[in-house]
Amino acid sequence: MNCQNNPLVSVIVPVYNVEQYLDECLNSIRQQTYENLEIIVVEDCSTDKSLEVLSKHLNDQRIKLIRHEKNSGLSAARNTGIDAAKGDYIMFVDSDDLVHLSLIELCVKYAIVNDADLITYNFKAFEDGIKLSLQLDLSNVDNLKVLEQGENYFNQQHFAWLKFIRTSLVKSKRLYFPIGLYYEDWPFHWELGLVANKKFHIPAELLLYRQRKTSITGSSGKKLLDLFKVHSLVLNLLEQYKAVSLKEKFANKVKISQWSILTRIDKGLLGQALNDAKQINKVLKTKNYKFEISIRILIINLIVSLPNILGLKMLELLRFLIKR
Known part of the structure:
Protein backbone atom coordinates (compact mmCIF):
# COMPACT_ATOMS: atom_id res chain seq x y z
CA MET A 1 0.00 0.00 0.00
CA ASN A 2 1.03 3.60 -0.51
CA CYS A 3 1.53 6.47 1.85
CA GLN A 4 -1.58 8.03 3.28
CA ASN A 5 -1.40 11.25 1.26
CA ASN A 6 -0.87 9.57 -2.11
CA PRO A 7 -2.88 6.33 -2.02
CA LEU A 8 -3.07 4.06 -5.03
CA VAL A 9 -6.57 3.93 -6.53
CA SER A 10 -7.75 0.86 -8.47
CA VAL A 11 -10.22 1.73 -11.23
CA ILE A 12 -12.04 -1.34 -12.55
CA VAL A 13 -13.39 -1.10 -16.10
CA PRO A 14 -15.29 -4.12 -17.49
CA VAL A 15 -15.23 -4.18 -21.30
CA TYR A 16 -17.64 -5.98 -23.60
CA ASN A 17 -18.61 -4.79 -27.10
CA VAL A 18 -18.11 -1.08 -26.50
CA GLU A 19 -15.77 -0.18 -29.36
CA GLN A 20 -17.50 3.14 -30.06
CA TYR A 21 -17.36 4.33 -26.43
CA LEU A 22 -14.14 2.88 -25.05
CA ASP A 23 -11.76 5.64 -26.18
CA GLU A 24 -13.80 8.34 -24.45
CA CYS A 25 -14.16 6.31 -21.29
CA LEU A 26 -10.49 5.40 -20.92
CA ASN A 27 -9.34 8.90 -21.80
CA SER A 28 -11.52 10.35 -19.06
CA ILE A 29 -9.79 8.02 -16.58
CA ARG A 30 -6.25 8.41 -17.91
CA GLN A 31 -6.53 12.21 -17.85
CA GLN A 32 -7.57 12.40 -14.20
CA THR A 33 -5.94 15.18 -12.21
CA TYR A 34 -5.04 12.47 -9.68
CA GLU A 35 -2.43 10.25 -11.30
CA ASN A 36 -1.60 7.44 -8.86
CA LEU A 37 -3.91 4.92 -10.47
CA GLU A 38 -4.01 1.34 -11.61
CA ILE A 39 -6.62 1.00 -14.33
CA ILE A 40 -7.78 -2.62 -14.37
CA VAL A 41 -9.48 -3.34 -17.69
CA VAL A 42 -11.28 -6.68 -17.74
CA GLU A 43 -11.97 -7.69 -21.35
CA ASP A 44 -14.89 -10.13 -21.39
CA CYS A 45 -14.47 -11.72 -24.85
CA SER A 46 -15.86 -8.91 -26.98
CA THR A 47 -16.98 -9.82 -30.49
CA ASP A 48 -16.47 -6.30 -31.89
CA LYS A 49 -13.27 -4.22 -32.11
CA SER A 50 -13.11 -3.33 -28.42
CA LEU A 51 -9.78 -5.14 -27.98
CA GLU A 52 -8.31 -3.29 -30.94
CA VAL A 53 -9.41 0.06 -29.50
CA LEU A 54 -8.10 -0.95 -26.10
CA SER A 55 -4.66 -1.86 -27.45
CA LYS A 56 -4.04 1.80 -28.31
CA HIS A 57 -4.18 2.66 -24.60
CA LEU A 58 -1.75 0.02 -23.38
CA ASN A 59 1.21 2.39 -23.65
CA ASP A 60 -0.08 3.83 -20.37
CA GLN A 61 1.79 1.75 -17.80
CA ARG A 62 -1.06 2.23 -15.32
CA ILE A 63 -3.37 0.05 -17.41
CA LYS A 64 -3.52 -3.61 -16.47
CA LEU A 65 -5.35 -5.74 -19.02
CA ILE A 66 -7.03 -8.95 -17.92
CA ARG A 67 -8.75 -11.09 -20.55
CA HIS A 68 -11.45 -13.62 -19.70
CA GLU A 69 -11.20 -16.94 -21.50
CA LYS A 70 -14.96 -16.99 -22.01
CA ASN A 71 -17.70 -14.38 -21.79
CA SER A 72 -18.84 -14.35 -18.17
CA GLY A 73 -20.88 -11.16 -17.75
CA LEU A 74 -20.57 -7.87 -15.90
CA SER A 75 -20.59 -9.30 -12.37
CA ALA A 76 -17.78 -11.74 -13.14
CA ALA A 77 -15.72 -9.00 -14.81
CA ARG A 78 -16.07 -6.73 -11.79
CA ASN A 79 -15.21 -9.61 -9.45
CA THR A 80 -12.08 -10.35 -11.48
CA GLY A 81 -11.12 -6.70 -11.07
CA ILE A 82 -11.69 -6.83 -7.32
CA ASP A 83 -9.40 -9.85 -6.99
CA ALA A 84 -6.68 -8.14 -9.02
CA ALA A 85 -6.89 -4.76 -7.26
CA LYS A 86 -3.78 -3.65 -5.36
CA GLY A 87 -4.93 -0.12 -4.52
CA ASP A 88 -5.85 1.45 -1.21
CA TYR A 89 -9.20 2.40 -2.74
CA ILE A 90 -11.32 0.78 -5.40
CA MET A 91 -13.95 2.12 -7.80
CA PHE A 92 -15.89 0.97 -10.86
CA VAL A 93 -16.43 2.73 -14.17
CA ASP A 94 -18.64 1.22 -16.88
CA SER A 95 -16.94 1.35 -20.24
CA ASP A 96 -19.61 3.45 -21.95
CA ASP A 97 -19.63 6.15 -19.25
CA LEU A 98 -17.34 9.10 -18.56
CA VAL A 99 -15.93 10.62 -15.40
CA HIS A 100 -15.10 14.24 -14.65
CA LEU A 101 -11.37 14.76 -14.63
CA SER A 102 -11.30 15.75 -10.96
CA LEU A 103 -13.46 12.87 -9.70
CA ILE A 104 -10.70 10.75 -8.18
CA GLU A 105 -8.81 13.73 -6.74
CA LEU A 106 -11.92 14.83 -4.86
CA CYS A 107 -12.71 11.31 -3.65
CA VAL A 108 -9.17 10.80 -2.36
CA LYS A 109 -9.22 14.20 -0.65
CA TYR A 110 -12.45 13.59 1.22
CA ALA A 111 -11.67 9.95 1.96
CA ILE A 112 -8.43 10.96 3.69
CA VAL A 113 -9.88 13.97 5.52
CA ASN A 114 -12.80 11.93 6.88
CA ASP A 115 -11.01 8.56 7.22
CA ALA A 116 -13.92 7.28 5.13
CA ASP A 117 -14.65 3.68 4.21
CA LEU A 118 -16.93 4.85 1.43
CA ILE A 119 -17.41 8.00 -0.62
CA THR A 120 -20.43 8.34 -2.91
CA TYR A 121 -21.29 11.05 -5.44
CA ASN A 122 -23.97 12.03 -7.94
CA PHE A 123 -24.21 11.42 -11.67
CA LYS A 124 -25.53 13.25 -14.68
CA ALA A 125 -27.34 11.30 -17.39
CA PHE A 126 -26.82 12.25 -21.03
CA GLU A 127 -28.19 10.98 -24.31
CA ASP A 128 -25.89 8.85 -26.43
CA GLY A 129 -24.32 11.05 -29.11
CA ILE A 130 -24.15 14.24 -27.05
CA LYS A 131 -20.68 15.60 -26.29
CA LEU A 132 -20.07 16.90 -22.79
CA SER A 133 -17.17 18.68 -21.14
CA LEU A 134 -15.21 16.61 -18.64
CA GLN A 135 -13.86 19.72 -16.94
CA LEU A 136 -15.53 20.39 -13.61
CA ASP A 137 -15.97 23.88 -12.20
CA LEU A 138 -13.90 23.63 -9.04
CA SER A 139 -14.26 27.28 -8.02
CA ASN A 140 -16.55 26.32 -5.14
CA VAL A 141 -15.01 22.95 -4.32
CA ASP A 142 -13.79 24.15 -0.92
CA ASN A 143 -17.36 25.13 -0.09
CA LEU A 144 -18.75 21.70 -0.91
CA LYS A 145 -20.54 20.35 2.12
CA VAL A 146 -19.56 16.71 2.09
CA LEU A 147 -22.32 14.89 3.93
CA GLU A 148 -21.91 12.11 6.46
CA GLN A 149 -24.39 9.47 5.40
CA GLY A 150 -25.34 6.94 8.01
CA GLU A 151 -28.63 5.29 7.01
CA ASN A 152 -29.30 7.99 4.40
CA TYR A 153 -26.89 6.03 2.23
CA PHE A 154 -29.63 3.46 1.65
CA ASN A 155 -31.82 6.10 0.00
CA GLN A 156 -29.26 6.51 -2.77
CA GLN A 157 -29.07 4.86 -6.18
CA HIS A 158 -27.70 1.33 -6.18
CA PHE A 159 -25.18 1.77 -9.00
CA ALA A 160 -21.69 0.43 -8.28
CA TRP A 161 -20.15 3.23 -10.35
CA LEU A 162 -21.19 5.83 -7.78
CA LYS A 163 -18.90 4.45 -5.09
CA PHE A 164 -15.28 5.02 -4.01
CA ILE A 165 -14.43 2.31 -1.48
CA ARG A 166 -11.63 1.38 0.88
CA THR A 167 -10.22 -1.77 -0.72
CA SER A 168 -9.44 -3.50 2.57
CA LEU A 169 -13.16 -3.37 3.39
CA VAL A 170 -14.15 -4.99 0.08
CA LYS A 171 -11.58 -7.76 0.46
CA SER A 172 -11.95 -8.45 4.17
CA LYS A 173 -15.74 -8.73 3.87
CA ARG A 174 -15.50 -10.58 0.55
CA LEU A 175 -17.88 -8.23 -1.20
CA TYR A 176 -18.62 -9.54 -4.67
CA PHE A 177 -21.33 -9.19 -7.30
CA PRO A 178 -23.75 -12.13 -7.80
CA ILE A 179 -22.94 -14.08 -10.95
CA GLY A 180 -25.61 -14.71 -13.56
CA LEU A 181 -28.03 -11.97 -12.53
CA TYR A 182 -28.90 -8.58 -13.95
CA TYR A 183 -29.35 -5.65 -11.53
CA GLU A 184 -26.37 -7.08 -9.64
CA ASP A 185 -25.68 -3.70 -8.04
CA TRP A 186 -28.55 -4.13 -5.56
CA PRO A 187 -26.95 -6.70 -3.20
CA PHE A 188 -23.51 -5.12 -3.48
CA HIS A 189 -24.94 -1.69 -2.60
CA TRP A 190 -26.81 -2.94 0.45
CA GLU A 191 -24.09 -5.17 1.87
CA LEU A 192 -21.49 -2.45 1.35
CA GLY A 193 -23.67 -0.02 3.29
CA LEU A 194 -24.14 -2.55 6.06
CA VAL A 195 -20.41 -3.16 6.59
CA ALA A 196 -19.00 0.36 5.95
CA ASN A 197 -18.69 2.40 9.13
CA LYS A 198 -17.81 5.84 7.79
CA LYS A 199 -19.86 6.81 4.75
CA PHE A 200 -19.74 10.26 3.13
CA HIS A 201 -21.41 11.81 0.08
CA ILE A 202 -20.08 14.47 -2.29
CA PRO A 203 -23.12 16.43 -3.59
CA ALA A 204 -21.74 16.94 -7.10
CA GLU A 205 -22.39 15.27 -10.46
CA LEU A 206 -18.99 13.65 -10.95
CA LEU A 207 -19.92 10.79 -13.28
CA LEU A 208 -21.55 11.10 -16.68
CA TYR A 209 -23.95 8.24 -17.36
CA ARG A 210 -24.58 7.49 -21.02
CA GLN A 211 -28.18 6.55 -21.74
CA ARG A 212 -28.19 3.87 -24.42
CA LYS A 213 -31.22 2.23 -25.99
CA THR A 214 -29.75 -1.20 -25.17
CA SER A 215 -29.28 -0.42 -21.46
CA ILE A 216 -30.89 -2.91 -19.05
CA THR A 217 -32.22 0.01 -17.02
CA GLY A 218 -34.67 0.57 -19.86
Whole structure:
Protein backbone atom coordinates (compact mmCIF):
# COMPACT_ATOMS: atom_id res chain seq x y z
CA MET A 1 0.00 0.00 0.00
CA ASN A 2 1.03 3.60 -0.51
CA CYS A 3 1.53 6.47 1.85
CA GLN A 4 -1.58 8.03 3.28
CA ASN A 5 -1.40 11.25 1.26
CA ASN A 6 -0.87 9.57 -2.11
CA PRO A 7 -2.88 6.33 -2.02
CA LEU A 8 -3.07 4.06 -5.03
CA VAL A 9 -6.57 3.93 -6.53
CA SER A 10 -7.75 0.86 -8.47
CA VAL A 11 -10.22 1.73 -11.23
CA ILE A 12 -12.04 -1.34 -12.55
CA VAL A 13 -13.39 -1.10 -16.10
CA PRO A 14 -15.29 -4.12 -17.49
CA VAL A 15 -15.23 -4.18 -21.30
CA TYR A 16 -17.64 -5.98 -23.60
CA ASN A 17 -18.61 -4.79 -27.10
CA VAL A 18 -18.11 -1.08 -26.50
CA GLU A 19 -15.77 -0.18 -29.36
CA GLN A 20 -17.50 3.14 -30.06
CA TYR A 21 -17.36 4.33 -26.43
CA LEU A 22 -14.14 2.88 -25.05
CA ASP A 23 -11.76 5.64 -26.18
CA GLU A 24 -13.80 8.34 -24.45
CA CYS A 25 -14.16 6.31 -21.29
CA LEU A 26 -10.49 5.40 -20.92
CA ASN A 27 -9.34 8.90 -21.80
CA SER A 28 -11.52 10.35 -19.06
CA ILE A 29 -9.79 8.02 -16.58
CA ARG A 30 -6.25 8.41 -17.91
CA GLN A 31 -6.53 12.21 -17.85
CA GLN A 32 -7.57 12.40 -14.20
CA THR A 33 -5.94 15.18 -12.21
CA TYR A 34 -5.04 12.47 -9.68
CA GLU A 35 -2.43 10.25 -11.30
CA ASN A 36 -1.60 7.44 -8.86
CA LEU A 37 -3.91 4.92 -10.47
CA GLU A 38 -4.01 1.34 -11.61
CA ILE A 39 -6.62 1.00 -14.33
CA ILE A 40 -7.78 -2.62 -14.37
CA VAL A 41 -9.48 -3.34 -17.69
CA VAL A 42 -11.28 -6.68 -17.74
CA GLU A 43 -11.97 -7.69 -21.35
CA ASP A 44 -14.89 -10.13 -21.39
CA CYS A 45 -14.47 -11.72 -24.85
CA SER A 46 -15.86 -8.91 -26.98
CA THR A 47 -16.98 -9.82 -30.49
CA ASP A 48 -16.47 -6.30 -31.89
CA LYS A 49 -13.27 -4.22 -32.11
CA SER A 50 -13.11 -3.33 -28.42
CA LEU A 51 -9.78 -5.14 -27.98
CA GLU A 52 -8.31 -3.29 -30.94
CA VAL A 53 -9.41 0.06 -29.50
CA LEU A 54 -8.10 -0.95 -26.10
CA SER A 55 -4.66 -1.86 -27.45
CA LYS A 56 -4.04 1.80 -28.31
CA HIS A 57 -4.18 2.66 -24.60
CA LEU A 58 -1.75 0.02 -23.38
CA ASN A 59 1.21 2.39 -23.65
CA ASP A 60 -0.08 3.83 -20.37
CA GLN A 61 1.79 1.75 -17.80
CA ARG A 62 -1.06 2.23 -15.32
CA ILE A 63 -3.37 0.05 -17.41
CA LYS A 64 -3.52 -3.61 -16.47
CA LEU A 65 -5.35 -5.74 -19.02
CA ILE A 66 -7.03 -8.95 -17.92
CA ARG A 67 -8.75 -11.09 -20.55
CA HIS A 68 -11.45 -13.62 -19.70
CA GLU A 69 -11.20 -16.94 -21.50
CA LYS A 70 -14.96 -16.99 -22.01
CA ASN A 71 -17.70 -14.38 -21.79
CA SER A 72 -18.84 -14.35 -18.17
CA GLY A 73 -20.88 -11.16 -17.75
CA LEU A 74 -20.57 -7.87 -15.90
CA SER A 75 -20.59 -9.30 -12.37
CA ALA A 76 -17.78 -11.74 -13.14
CA ALA A 77 -15.72 -9.00 -14.81
CA ARG A 78 -16.07 -6.73 -11.79
CA ASN A 79 -15.21 -9.61 -9.45
CA THR A 80 -12.08 -10.35 -11.48
CA GLY A 81 -11.12 -6.70 -11.07
CA ILE A 82 -11.69 -6.83 -7.32
CA ASP A 83 -9.40 -9.85 -6.99
CA ALA A 84 -6.68 -8.14 -9.02
CA ALA A 85 -6.89 -4.76 -7.26
CA LYS A 86 -3.78 -3.65 -5.36
CA GLY A 87 -4.93 -0.12 -4.52
CA ASP A 88 -5.85 1.45 -1.21
CA TYR A 89 -9.20 2.40 -2.74
CA ILE A 90 -11.32 0.78 -5.40
CA MET A 91 -13.95 2.12 -7.80
CA PHE A 92 -15.89 0.97 -10.86
CA VAL A 93 -16.43 2.73 -14.17
CA ASP A 94 -18.64 1.22 -16.88
CA SER A 95 -16.94 1.35 -20.24
CA ASP A 96 -19.61 3.45 -21.95
CA ASP A 97 -19.63 6.15 -19.25
CA LEU A 98 -17.34 9.10 -18.56
CA VAL A 99 -15.93 10.62 -15.40
CA HIS A 100 -15.10 14.24 -14.65
CA LEU A 101 -11.37 14.76 -14.63
CA SER A 102 -11.30 15.75 -10.96
CA LEU A 103 -13.46 12.87 -9.70
CA ILE A 104 -10.70 10.75 -8.18
CA GLU A 105 -8.81 13.73 -6.74
CA LEU A 106 -11.92 14.83 -4.86
CA CYS A 107 -12.71 11.31 -3.65
CA VAL A 108 -9.17 10.80 -2.36
CA LYS A 109 -9.22 14.20 -0.65
CA TYR A 110 -12.45 13.59 1.22
CA ALA A 111 -11.67 9.95 1.96
CA ILE A 112 -8.43 10.96 3.69
CA VAL A 113 -9.88 13.97 5.52
CA ASN A 114 -12.80 11.93 6.88
CA ASP A 115 -11.01 8.56 7.22
CA ALA A 116 -13.92 7.28 5.13
CA ASP A 117 -14.65 3.68 4.21
CA LEU A 118 -16.93 4.85 1.43
CA ILE A 119 -17.41 8.00 -0.62
CA THR A 120 -20.43 8.34 -2.91
CA TYR A 121 -21.29 11.05 -5.44
CA ASN A 122 -23.97 12.03 -7.94
CA PHE A 123 -24.21 11.42 -11.67
CA LYS A 124 -25.53 13.25 -14.68
CA ALA A 125 -27.34 11.30 -17.39
CA PHE A 126 -26.82 12.25 -21.03
CA GLU A 127 -28.19 10.98 -24.31
CA ASP A 128 -25.89 8.85 -26.43
CA GLY A 129 -24.32 11.05 -29.11
CA ILE A 130 -24.15 14.24 -27.05
CA LYS A 131 -20.68 15.60 -26.29
CA LEU A 132 -20.07 16.90 -22.79
CA SER A 133 -17.17 18.68 -21.14
CA LEU A 134 -15.21 16.61 -18.64
CA GLN A 135 -13.86 19.72 -16.94
CA LEU A 136 -15.53 20.39 -13.61
CA ASP A 137 -15.97 23.88 -12.20
CA LEU A 138 -13.90 23.63 -9.04
CA SER A 139 -14.26 27.28 -8.02
CA ASN A 140 -16.55 26.32 -5.14
CA VAL A 141 -15.01 22.95 -4.32
CA ASP A 142 -13.79 24.15 -0.92
CA ASN A 143 -17.36 25.13 -0.09
CA LEU A 144 -18.75 21.70 -0.91
CA LYS A 145 -20.54 20.35 2.12
CA VAL A 146 -19.56 16.71 2.09
CA LEU A 147 -22.32 14.89 3.93
CA GLU A 148 -21.91 12.11 6.46
CA GLN A 149 -24.39 9.47 5.40
CA GLY A 150 -25.34 6.94 8.01
CA GLU A 151 -28.63 5.29 7.01
CA ASN A 152 -29.30 7.99 4.40
CA TYR A 153 -26.89 6.03 2.23
CA PHE A 154 -29.63 3.46 1.65
CA ASN A 155 -31.82 6.10 0.00
CA GLN A 156 -29.26 6.51 -2.77
CA GLN A 157 -29.07 4.86 -6.18
CA HIS A 158 -27.70 1.33 -6.18
CA PHE A 159 -25.18 1.77 -9.00
CA ALA A 160 -21.69 0.43 -8.28
CA TRP A 161 -20.15 3.23 -10.35
CA LEU A 162 -21.19 5.83 -7.78
CA LYS A 163 -18.90 4.45 -5.09
CA PHE A 164 -15.28 5.02 -4.01
CA ILE A 165 -14.43 2.31 -1.48
CA ARG A 166 -11.63 1.38 0.88
CA THR A 167 -10.22 -1.77 -0.72
CA SER A 168 -9.44 -3.50 2.57
CA LEU A 169 -13.16 -3.37 3.39
CA VAL A 170 -14.15 -4.99 0.08
CA LYS A 171 -11.58 -7.76 0.46
CA SER A 172 -11.95 -8.45 4.17
CA LYS A 173 -15.74 -8.73 3.87
CA ARG A 174 -15.50 -10.58 0.55
CA LEU A 175 -17.88 -8.23 -1.20
CA TYR A 176 -18.62 -9.54 -4.67
CA PHE A 177 -21.33 -9.19 -7.30
CA PRO A 178 -23.75 -12.13 -7.80
CA ILE A 179 -22.94 -14.08 -10.95
CA GLY A 180 -25.61 -14.71 -13.56
CA LEU A 181 -28.03 -11.97 -12.53
CA TYR A 182 -28.90 -8.58 -13.95
CA TYR A 183 -29.35 -5.65 -11.53
CA GLU A 184 -26.37 -7.08 -9.64
CA ASP A 185 -25.68 -3.70 -8.04
CA TRP A 186 -28.55 -4.13 -5.56
CA PRO A 187 -26.95 -6.70 -3.20
CA PHE A 188 -23.51 -5.12 -3.48
CA HIS A 189 -24.94 -1.69 -2.60
CA TRP A 190 -26.81 -2.94 0.45
CA GLU A 191 -24.09 -5.17 1.87
CA LEU A 192 -21.49 -2.45 1.35
CA GLY A 193 -23.67 -0.02 3.29
CA LEU A 194 -24.14 -2.55 6.06
CA VAL A 195 -20.41 -3.16 6.59
CA ALA A 196 -19.00 0.36 5.95
CA ASN A 197 -18.69 2.40 9.13
CA LYS A 198 -17.81 5.84 7.79
CA LYS A 199 -19.86 6.81 4.75
CA PHE A 200 -19.74 10.26 3.13
CA HIS A 201 -21.41 11.81 0.08
CA ILE A 202 -20.08 14.47 -2.29
CA PRO A 203 -23.12 16.43 -3.59
CA ALA A 204 -21.74 16.94 -7.10
CA GLU A 205 -22.39 15.27 -10.46
CA LEU A 206 -18.99 13.65 -10.95
CA LEU A 207 -19.92 10.79 -13.28
CA LEU A 208 -21.55 11.10 -16.68
CA TYR A 209 -23.95 8.24 -17.36
CA ARG A 210 -24.58 7.49 -21.02
CA GLN A 211 -28.18 6.55 -21.74
CA ARG A 212 -28.19 3.87 -24.42
CA LYS A 213 -31.22 2.23 -25.99
CA THR A 214 -29.75 -1.20 -25.17
CA SER A 215 -29.28 -0.42 -21.46
CA ILE A 216 -30.89 -2.91 -19.05
CA THR A 217 -32.22 0.01 -17.02
CA GLY A 218 -34.67 0.57 -19.86
CA SER A 219 -35.40 -3.09 -20.45
CA SER A 220 -38.91 -4.49 -20.71
CA GLY A 221 -37.86 -8.09 -21.28
CA LYS A 222 -37.00 -11.15 -19.21
CA LYS A 223 -34.05 -9.37 -17.57
CA LEU A 224 -36.53 -7.45 -15.43
CA LEU A 225 -37.51 -10.66 -13.64
CA ASP A 226 -34.04 -10.74 -12.07
CA LEU A 227 -35.09 -7.80 -9.93
CA PHE A 228 -37.26 -10.14 -7.88
CA LYS A 229 -34.26 -12.41 -7.32
CA VAL A 230 -32.02 -9.56 -6.16
CA HIS A 231 -34.81 -8.32 -3.88
CA SER A 232 -34.69 -11.73 -2.19
CA LEU A 233 -30.89 -11.60 -1.92
CA VAL A 234 -31.03 -8.21 -0.22
CA LEU A 235 -33.80 -9.30 2.12
CA ASN A 236 -31.63 -12.24 3.18
CA LEU A 237 -28.75 -9.83 3.82
CA LEU A 238 -30.91 -7.62 6.04
CA GLU A 239 -31.98 -10.65 8.01
CA GLN A 240 -28.39 -11.89 8.27
CA TYR A 241 -27.14 -8.53 9.57
CA LYS A 242 -30.26 -8.06 11.72
CA ALA A 243 -30.74 -4.62 10.17
CA VAL A 244 -34.14 -3.94 11.71
CA SER A 245 -33.92 -0.17 11.23
CA LEU A 246 -33.58 -0.61 7.45
CA LYS A 247 -36.69 -2.73 6.95
CA GLU A 248 -38.92 0.15 5.91
CA LYS A 249 -36.34 1.68 3.55
CA PHE A 250 -35.92 -1.66 1.81
CA ALA A 251 -39.66 -2.36 1.61
CA ASN A 252 -40.20 1.07 0.02
CA LYS A 253 -37.52 0.32 -2.59
CA VAL A 254 -39.12 -3.04 -3.36
CA LYS A 255 -42.59 -1.55 -3.78
CA ILE A 256 -41.34 1.22 -6.08
CA SER A 257 -39.41 -1.38 -8.05
CA GLN A 258 -42.53 -3.53 -8.38
CA TRP A 259 -44.41 -0.61 -9.90
CA SER A 260 -41.65 -0.19 -12.46
CA ILE A 261 -41.52 -3.90 -13.32
CA LEU A 262 -45.25 -4.55 -13.53
CA THR A 263 -46.07 -1.43 -15.56
CA ARG A 264 -43.39 -1.94 -18.20
CA ILE A 265 -42.49 -5.63 -18.52
CA ASP A 266 -43.51 -7.37 -21.76
CA LYS A 267 -47.11 -8.54 -21.66
CA GLY A 268 -46.12 -12.18 -22.13
CA LEU A 269 -44.10 -12.07 -18.91
CA LEU A 270 -46.72 -10.30 -16.85
CA GLY A 271 -48.13 -13.45 -15.25
CA GLN A 272 -44.72 -14.61 -14.04
CA ALA A 273 -43.87 -11.13 -12.79
CA LEU A 274 -47.12 -10.97 -10.83
CA ASN A 275 -46.41 -14.34 -9.21
CA ASP A 276 -42.88 -13.27 -8.29
CA ALA A 277 -44.23 -10.07 -6.74
CA LYS A 278 -46.73 -12.09 -4.71
CA GLN A 279 -43.93 -14.30 -3.35
CA ILE A 280 -41.69 -11.47 -2.18
CA ASN A 281 -44.69 -9.62 -0.69
CA LYS A 282 -45.62 -12.73 1.28
CA VAL A 283 -42.12 -12.87 2.77
CA LEU A 284 -42.17 -9.15 3.57
CA LYS A 285 -45.47 -9.54 5.38
CA THR A 286 -44.32 -12.63 7.28
CA LYS A 287 -41.18 -10.84 8.46
CA ASN A 288 -43.11 -7.67 9.35
CA TYR A 289 -41.59 -5.29 6.78
CA LYS A 290 -43.66 -2.09 6.83
CA PHE A 291 -43.64 0.50 4.04
CA GLU A 292 -44.66 4.08 3.39
CA ILE A 293 -48.02 4.84 1.86
CA SER A 294 -48.17 6.52 -1.54
CA ILE A 295 -50.64 6.33 -4.40
CA ARG A 296 -48.40 4.11 -6.51
CA ILE A 297 -47.56 1.80 -3.64
CA LEU A 298 -51.22 1.49 -2.66
CA ILE A 299 -52.25 0.69 -6.23
CA ILE A 300 -49.54 -1.89 -6.87
CA ASN A 301 -49.99 -3.48 -3.45
CA LEU A 302 -53.73 -3.85 -4.04
CA ILE A 303 -53.22 -5.39 -7.49
CA VAL A 304 -50.61 -7.87 -6.25
CA SER A 305 -52.92 -8.93 -3.39
CA LEU A 306 -55.75 -9.85 -5.80
CA PRO A 307 -56.31 -13.34 -7.27
CA ASN A 308 -54.19 -13.78 -10.41
CA ILE A 309 -57.00 -13.48 -12.95
CA LEU A 310 -58.31 -10.25 -11.45
CA GLY A 311 -54.81 -8.94 -10.76
CA LEU A 312 -53.78 -9.40 -14.40
CA LYS A 313 -56.89 -7.60 -15.63
CA MET A 314 -56.22 -4.72 -13.27
CA LEU A 315 -52.60 -4.55 -14.43
CA GLU A 316 -53.64 -4.44 -18.07
CA LEU A 317 -56.02 -1.57 -17.27
CA LEU A 318 -53.33 0.27 -15.32
CA ARG A 319 -50.80 -0.16 -18.14
CA PHE A 320 -53.37 1.10 -20.67
CA LEU A 321 -54.10 4.20 -18.58
CA ILE A 322 -50.41 4.99 -18.12
CA LYS A 323 -49.72 4.80 -21.86
CA ARG A 324 -52.61 7.13 -22.77
